[in-house]
Amino acid sequence: QVKKETQKLREFEEGLVSQYKFYLENLEQTIKDWKQRKLKKSNVISLKAYKGLAEVAVKCLCELLVALPHFNFHNNIIVLIVPLMNDPSKRISELCVEAVKKLFKQDKLGYASLGVVKVISGLVRGRNYDVRPEVLKVFLHLRIKEVELQKDSEDIAPKKKFMTYKEKRKNLSRMQRKWRKAEEKLERELLEAEASESKEKKLKLHTETLNIVFVTYFRILKKAQKSPLLPAVLEGLAKFAHLINVEFFDDLLIVLHSLIASGDLSYRESLHCVLSAFHILSGTGDVLNIDPMKFYTHLYKTLFSLHAGGTNEDIGIVLQCLDVMFAKRRKQVSQQRALAFLKRLSILALHVLPNSSLGILATNRVFMQTFPRMDLLLDNESQGSGVYLPELDEPEHCNAQNTALWELHLLQRHYHPTVKKFASHLIAGAPTEGSGALPLDLSQRSATELFETYCMKGMTFNPPVASVAPRRKDTFLQRDSFVDEELKKQLQQHISEMVTHKPLDFAKHLKESSLA
Structure with a gap:
């Protein structure tokens, strides 16, 4: 049967x-x-x-x-x-x-993702890199992150519920408890072995998947630098750069700098190059003795390409660049460089939309709380020698310590209430507590979060504008309008005389001249 x-x-x-x-x-x-x-x-x-x-x-x-x-x-x-x-x-x-x-x-395990990535790589190579950019942009949705790996291995490992000591004492004999204890120990060892095996298997799959992705990216960087696929490649490198093998770092940084220096890239593409370079240097690349000054200079030089009349989305990439260039590399940044960027960002905050201004001011707040002696720019007196050179493209040599953040006083008069709060907070020296501190809902958000929260894509104002009640017209009360009776009598007499007065004849002289 x-x-x-x-x-x-x-x-x-x-x-x-x-x-x-x-x-x-x-x-x-x-x-x-x-x-x-x-x-x-x-x-x-x-x-x-x-x-x-x-x-x-x-x-x-x-x-x-x-x-x-x-x-x-x-x-x-x-x-x-x-x-x-x-x-x-x-x-x-x-x-x-x-x-x-x-x-x-x-896809938690990675089998299906690996299969798709292999076919996409073959398609791109077979078509001689003549494919739609959307084909490569799907790589940005791959689930390859260290945090997810740990979390997923916990999800994959089955959770066995073992009997408690009281349950064993109640339901099992002494010999049975002894056998049960040995069985549970063996089961725990098996579960741990399965979990570590599945994690190793997944790491292996993800490594193979990333290798294929990077090979595809590097081929395009080498053979098709003027291809429409380049923006998608740079965006992908910016996301996965921290996972690249250390052996490729030097060559990749040289390629990224040559792309920027060529002048063929759009502004957004050059920002992705900068972001990719600093993701590399902030990950395992921090052990390398590489000075990324040329990338700092490029970003400093091109900040004024941003304004309220252009696309607002590039600000988001700039904020990511600033975070990885300064907040995550604070020990490698000189005071002169930090002062120069702080001053130029304050100028930029006057030329962009409110949500961009908030993102920039939040970045300035990080500068003032992270780097020492940033409060130099809050004093009127100049420090040291030289004159501030705002048009110089070298942040190290523009003498930013000899200027002041007068832009914050203009931003205090901004029509957006949250921008006003941030400007007043920075003028007070960006304190973490006291009367000049920010409320928690603002202080706990990053620059990118503020930029997205106060975005005006939906043509809505955040916070919403309070509705104004219609103004009532003033009415003149006839009865009991005057307390003084004498004044009231005089007015009534004057009004009655005006009513009985004969109307003026403006054509009187014309009539007399015509008769003559």
């Missing part, structure tokens, strides 16, 4: 897999038919009808890709979906890109 049930179950599973395979082949054929009809331009069935069927087939494949990463033929689905990310049809391309993003976000 057991054999019959086993045979029945096996036949059911084989039938299910067979029909599932047949279903996938039908979906694939539907997409191929649409591609062929596009080339042949047949009029038997309209191309629009074929396209509708193809979109449904792609949607089905995308849902299967996300929902069944552990089931049969998943690699076949990946091979079908990844090339469609580069499809000319915007609808089909978006469906596939979103499906791959979802797969990356929910």
